[in-house]
Amino acid sequence: MIHHLVRRLGLGVVTLLLISFLVYGLIRSIPGTPLTVVVSQTDPSRRLNPADLERMKAAYGLDKPWYQAYFIWLTNVAQGDLGRSISRKAPVTELISKRVGPTLALSTGSLLLTWLLSIPLGIYAAARSGRGDERAVSLVLYMLYSVPTFVAALALQVTFSLWAEGTPWELPLFGMTSGGPHAGTAAWLADVGRHAILPLICQTYVSLAWYTRFINTNLQEVLRQDYIRTARAKGAGTIRVMVHHAFRNTLIPLVTLLGLSLPALLGGSVIIEQIFSWPGMGRLFFESLRERDYPTIMGLTLLFSLLTLAGQLLADLLYAWVDPRVSME
Amino acid sequence: MSDATAPLLAVSDLETHFPIRRGLLRRVVGQVRAVDGISFTIQRGRTLGLVGESGCGKTTAGRSILRLVEPTAGSVRFAGREVRAERPAALRSLRRRMQIVFQDPYGSLNPRMTVRALLEEGLLVHRMGDGRERLRRMTAALERTGMPAGTLARYPHEFSGGQRQRIAIARALVLEPEFLVLDEPISALDVSIQAQVVNLLVELRRELGLTYLFVSHDLSVVEYISDDVAVMYLGRLVETAPATDLYARPLHPYTHALFSAVPSVEAERRRRRIILPGDVPSPARPPAGCRFHPRCPLAEAVCREVDPPATTIGGHRVHCHVAARELAAGDAAAASQRIASLLTAAGGDRGEASKIVATAATSPHSPPGSGKATP
Numbered sequence: 269m270i271h272h273l274v275r276r277l278g279l280g281v282v283t284l285l286l287i288s289f290l291v292y293g294l295i296r297s298i299p300g301t302p303l304t305v306v307v308s309q310t311d312p313s314r315r316l317n318p319a320d321l322e323r324m325k326a327a328y329g330l331d332k333p334w335y336q337a338y339f340i341w342l343t344n345v346a347q348g349d350l351g352r353s354i355s356r357k358a359p360v361t362e363l364i365s366k367r368v369g370p371t372l373a374l375s376t377g378s379l380l381l382t383w384l385l386s387i388p389l390g391i392y393a394a395a396r397s398g399r400g401d402e403r404a405v406s407l408v409l410y411m412l413y414s415v416p417t418f419v420a421a422l423a424l425q426v427t428f429s430l431w432a433e434g435t436p437w438e439l440p441l442f443g444m445t446s447g448g449p450h451a452g453t454a455a456w457l458a459d460v461g462r463h464a465i466l467p468l469i470c471q472t473y474v475s476l477a478w479y480t481r482f483i484n485t486n487l488q489e490v491l492r493q494d495y496i497r498t499a500r501a502k503g504a505g506t507i508r509v510m511v512h513h514a515f516r517n518t519l520i521p522l523v524t525l526l527g528l529s530l531p532a533l534l535g536g537s538v539i540i541e542q543i544f545s546w547p548g549m550g551r552l553f554f555e556s557l558r559e560r561d562y563p564t565i566m567g568l569t570l571l572f573s574l575l576t577l578a579g580q581l582l583a584d585l586l587y588a589w590v591d592p593r594v595s596m597e
Numbered sequence: 598m599s600d601a602t603a604p605l606l607a608v609s610d611l612e613t614h615f616p617i618r619r620g621l622l623r624r625v626v627g628q629v630r631a632v633d634g635i636s637f638t639i640q641r642g643r644t645l646g647l648v649g650e651s652g653c654g655k656t657t658a659g660r661s662i663l664r665l666v667e668p669t670a671g672s673v674r675f676a677g678r679e680v681r682a683e684r685p686a687a688l689r690s691l692r693r694r695m696q697i698v699f700q701d702p703y704g705s706l707n708p709r710m711t712v713r714a715l716l717e718e719g720l721l722v723h724r725m726g727d728g729r730e731r732l733r734r735m736t737a738a739l740e741r742t743g744m745p746a747g748t749l750a751r752y753p754h755e756f757s758g759g760q761r762q763r764i765a766i767a768r769a770l771v772l773e774p775e776f777l778v779l780d781e782p783i784s785a786l787d788v789s790i791q792a793q794v795v796n797l798l799v800e801l802r803r804e805l806g807l808t809y810l811f812v813s814h815d816l817s818v819v820e821y822i823s824d825d826v827a828v829m830y831l832g833r834l835v836e837t838a839p840a841t842d843l844y845a846r847p848l849h850p851y852t853h854a855l856f857s858a859v860p861s862v863e864a865e866r867r868r869r870r871i872i873l874p875g876d877v878p879s880p881a882r883p884p885a886g887c888r889f890h891p892r893c894p895l896a897e898a899v900c901r902e903v904d905p906p907a908t909t910i911g912g913h914r915v916h917c918h919v920a921a922r923e924l925a926a927g928d929a930a931a932a933s934q935r936i937a938s939l940l941t942a943a944g945g946d947r948g949e950a951s952k953i954v955a956t957a958a959t960s961p962h963s964p965p966g967s968g969k970a971t972p
Contacts, residue, residue, distance in 0.1 A: 398618075398623065493704055494700075494701055494704035494705035495704060495705050495706055495707040495708075497660070497665050497697075497699065497705070498699065498705045498706070498707070498765075498768070499707070499718070500665055501663060501665060501692060501696060501697045501769075502692070502718055502719035502722060502768075502772070503689040503690070503692045503693055503719060503722045503723055503772075504689075504719075504722055505689065505722075508722075513707055516709050517708070517709055590709075591709065592708070592709060592711075592752045592754070593708060593752070
């Protein structure tokens with residue numbers, strides 16, 4: 269057990285180093301630097317003179333070749349310093365920590381919603397397999413699955429902000445709050461909640477369709493097993509057979525999915541955060557890429573990589589718990 | 598209930614058809630007639646062996662009796678109660694009394710449950726005893742099957758195939774059933790283990806007074822364990838008789854062919870192998886008349902048109918026009934002899950010409966689960 273953990277952690281560190289090295293090399297190869305991209309976008313007359321540019325380059329360490337700069341960055345990271353954002357003039361850690369909350373709220377909400385809905389839906393669909401109602405549910409889910417997020421987002425915005433304007437159904441178009449002072453935490457929470465409804469629906473419907481389908485097919489596979497017949501022969505009722513015997517045996521692939529969805533939990537959806545102006549990390553990542561804000565991009569990359577590895581480790585540990593045949597020895 | 602001579606299990610005209618669905622609208626375009634009208638009875642304490650080749654419907658028949666698959670027609674009377682008419686709750690309580698052991702002990706035990714959970718579930722469902730009483734019952738059932746009490750805390754994957762099948766048997770026994778469907782309980786096991794499990798089953802039957810339906814394609818094991826034997830072909834029973842009677846005097850040409858396919862080391866038991874031409878027809882489109890006529894070396898015009906009715910002599914029942922005629926002419930022994938020689942004669946000029954060596958199925962070494970028609 270300990271051996272396994274140590275080996276996994278060691279491998280994880282090596283992977284992290286490789287990822288960060290590659291990503292650093294890649295983003296430094298994108299045309300433009302944090303200095304030129306921002307300035308050239310505004311006004312040619314305000315372009316920096318070459319001497320100033322050189323001075324600023326030196327100040328941000330952009331005058332060195334990228335592999336040298338990478339090692340400087342790495343040394344700082346090893347000392348717990350993720351550096352300062354070039355375009356936002358603030359420490360990266362501070363920037364990221366401000367954005368974690370909104371993304372986490374949206375992603376965990378979406379994940380919980382997905383699991384809460386897809387597990388009963390999947391079990392129901394498997395139990396009613398081939399019947400009319402199951403086929404109707406599956407068809408609707410299929411159709412949902414094939415709708416692109418940005419189309420759904422626009423449709424939702426049109427429906428609930430434009431058409432529903434003035435009705436109780438009206439929902440805010442974007443942002444996380446309507447701004448202004450809130451009368452206490454409850455009022456603030458209610459405001460955030462109202463703003464979160466549309467992005468939440470957007471982020472949930474695809475994974476809902478996907479998870480339901482996944483659980484349904486896995487369950488159908490399990491239901492064909494002899495031990496399901498054994499359970500029925502014992503006298504176990506339908507619900508007991510479905511939940512206790514069948515569903516528990518589909519937990520193994522579900523754990524894999526959970527491990528994979530952990531990075532998405534913090535990564536958020538770049539598209540959805542952009543459309544709904546949700547102040548999360550997905551949006552930060554998108555903006556930082558546009559501004560060539562190397563330190564922020566690297567900070568986020570590091571965080572997402574760490575989470576991916578942690579997710580895999582978690583899935584590994586959960587396997588042993590879910591499947592008695594897996595042992596960590 | 599009913600009088601002592603009434604059979605524990607009486608199956609009559611049992612049919613289990615599976616719909617074939619095709620196309621976008623999943624319309625029913627046909628029926629697989631897995632079990633197509635079978636009738637038999639089993640007296641309390643006796644064992645009926647159900648034999649036939651892969652895909653003949655014997656497994657479906659066993660499952661239909663317990664309503665693990667829903668029969669489409671016919672009647673199953675167990676201890677005076679009509680199983681097919683029972684509502685779900687009553688059916689579940691009836692299931693305590695009629696248990697099943699499946700072929701594959703790797704598939705039939707839920708891998709996520711300890712042996713204790715596997716055994717205890719039935720006891721909990723049927724509210725049999727408190728915690729201590731349940732533990733006593735479980736230990737007793739395991740002991741009966743030759744498994745140590747320490748088995749309870751472990752998972753099925755920690756055991757070998759033979760041990761798993763013992764656990765599966767203990768799982769069935771813990772509910773103290775009167776009737777067991779044994780669905781090829783040994784064919785997934787190593788030959789060396791098979792004998793142990795068969796002996797265990799014989800022992801349990803004697804000690805507990807159990808009644809068995811023993812489904813198998815292994816003719817020698819069936820002969821050993823059964824009081825009566827029913828031969829199944831394409832969803833029908835072609836011949837039913839007391840085991841000694843059937844093995845000594847088979848009447849149906851298909852039964853002859855089955856027996857001739859069993860390898861034997863005893864010279865006197867060695868028979869000319871009867872090679873059946875062609876393959877088993879699809880149970881979705883069974884032939885008219887006698888089901889067996891397309892492959893029967895003795896088929897006549899009447900066999901192609903008329904479904905042969907049962908001919909009974911003593912406890913021996915056969916569905917065959919030729920056998921019926923032979924039986925009318927003499928006794929069972931003479932009829933059996935005569936059919937055997939007719940078959941040998943017919944096999945001489947047909948069997949060699951046929952390239953298809955479609956023998957009657959019963960290779961004892963066919964891999965487990967091969968050609969299972971699992972719905």
